Amino acid sequence: MQTRYKATVVIPTKNAGPLFETVLNQVLLQETKWPFEVLVVDSGSSDKTLSVVGEHSAVRLIEILPTEFGHGKTRNFAIDNANGEFIAMITQDAIPINRDWLAEMVYVMEQDPNIAGVFGRHIAHSDASLFTENELEQHFLGFKAQPIVELDDPIRYIKDQGYRQFLYFFSDNNALIRRSIWEKIPYPEVDFAEDQAWARLIIEAGYRKAYAHNAVVAHSHNYGFIERLQRSFDEGYALQRIFGFGGELIFLNAMKSFLAITRRDLVVAMKSRDSKKVDIKNLIRMPLDNLMRILGSYLGAHGKSIPHMLRLCLSRDKKLMKM
Numbered sequence: 001m002q003t004r005y006k007a008t009v010v011i012p013t014k015n016a017g018p019l020f021e022t023v024l025n026q027v028l029l030q031e032t033k034w035p036f037e038v039l040v041v042d043s044g045s046s047d048k049t050l051s052v053v054g055e056h057s058a059v060r061l062i063e064i065l066p067t068e069f070g071h072g073k074t075r076n077f078a079i080d081n082a083n084g085e086f087i088a089m090i091t092q093d094a095i096p097i098n099r100d101w102l103a104e105m106v107y108v109m110e111q112d113p114n115i116a117g118v119f120g121r122h123i124a125h126s127d128a129s130l131f132t133e134n135e136l137e138q139h140f141l142g143f144k145a146q147p148i149v150e151l152d153d154p155i156r157y158i159k160d161q162g163y164r165q166f167l168y169f170f171s172d173n174n175a176l177i178r179r180s181i182w183e184k185i186p187y188p189e190v191d192f193a194e195d196q197a198w199a200r201l202i203i204e205a206g207y208r209k210a211y212a213h214n215a216v217v218a219h220s221h222n223y224g225f226i227e228r229l230q231r232s233f234d235e236g237y238a239l240q241r242i243f244g245f246g247g248e249l250i251f252l253n254a255m256k257s258f259l260a261i262t263r264r265d266l267v268v269a270m271k272s273r274d275s276k277k278v279d280i281k282n283l284i285r286m287p288l289d290n291l292m293r294i295l296g297s298y299l300g301a302h303g304k305s306i307p308h309m310l311r312l313c314l315s316r317d318k319k320l321m322k323m
Helices: 019-028 049-054 071-080 101-109 130-144 154-159 161-168 194-204 225-243 251-271 280-301 308-314 318-322
Strands: 005-013 036-042 059-063 084-090 115-123 174-178 208-218
Touching (some): 005 019, 005 101, 019 036, 019 049, 036 049, 036 071, 049 059, 071 084, 071 194, 084 101, 101 115, 101 174, 101 208, 115 130, 130 208, 130 251, 161 194, 161 225, 174 208, 194 208, 225 280, 225 308
Parallel strands (some): 005 036, 005 084, 036 059
Antiparallel strands (some): 084 174, 115 174
16 A cells, blocks of 8 residues: 555544544644655444544544444454554554654654564552552663663573563553565454564564653543452463463462562652642552552463453453453
């Protein structure tokens, strides 16, 4: 396909909520030296999402049935209908922070024709907890020291799960894909972790993956305890089924992880000078939230040995139970 734009920004939506108008406005305000287009693929919104899109004549809208949606399937459909050489993928609640967000990702991509995908940094929304802010900051700092990676150690790749996880990490909450490589290696049509599953394919095919530290979006979630447990279960279950991650984890080590991240968060709280984010409510919530996350991940990683009906109770995304 002959491309007409340097980049297409793709935003999948369904009942995108109040943040979406800000997301769309920030995308349209991007400053580039080349033309780009914005494509929204909506799968059955019943809120104001479609009217927000309709206010912007520069935004192209494609509507699909809710039953046609799949995380990998819909993104493949969107890219197939895009006119850009590069495809920027964000979600309906990921707000580009600066007006050079898109230009930064394209700049990194163009450093090397062997880079198949670029992912950018996430920071927390303003209503997020201090602990979420710190966790996101530390997570993405881990990629800053080595922004371009490839499979350069086959023996380690086989033996070292941590190395594989580092190579696979990719987030299409904030990413850029080279269309010419996607045409050879499209997204796997999975209902969870489609971005990391795609990264695995491109890494194993010999391509590179890059990190753009200055391409920043605000993206975080304030989960309730049950929602945290269920989402962590879904993530652990899917990552074990797709990649084999976590199945070796024993309960004692899971509890050690809980204690370690809770200790880390207490240190962060003691060092913080932001009294609004270090109050008694947040301090009480923090260890319970950590427990739900670790417990959910542990149960998900061992989900194959859990009775099906219990898996359905633990899961927030019932589609995953068909995996």
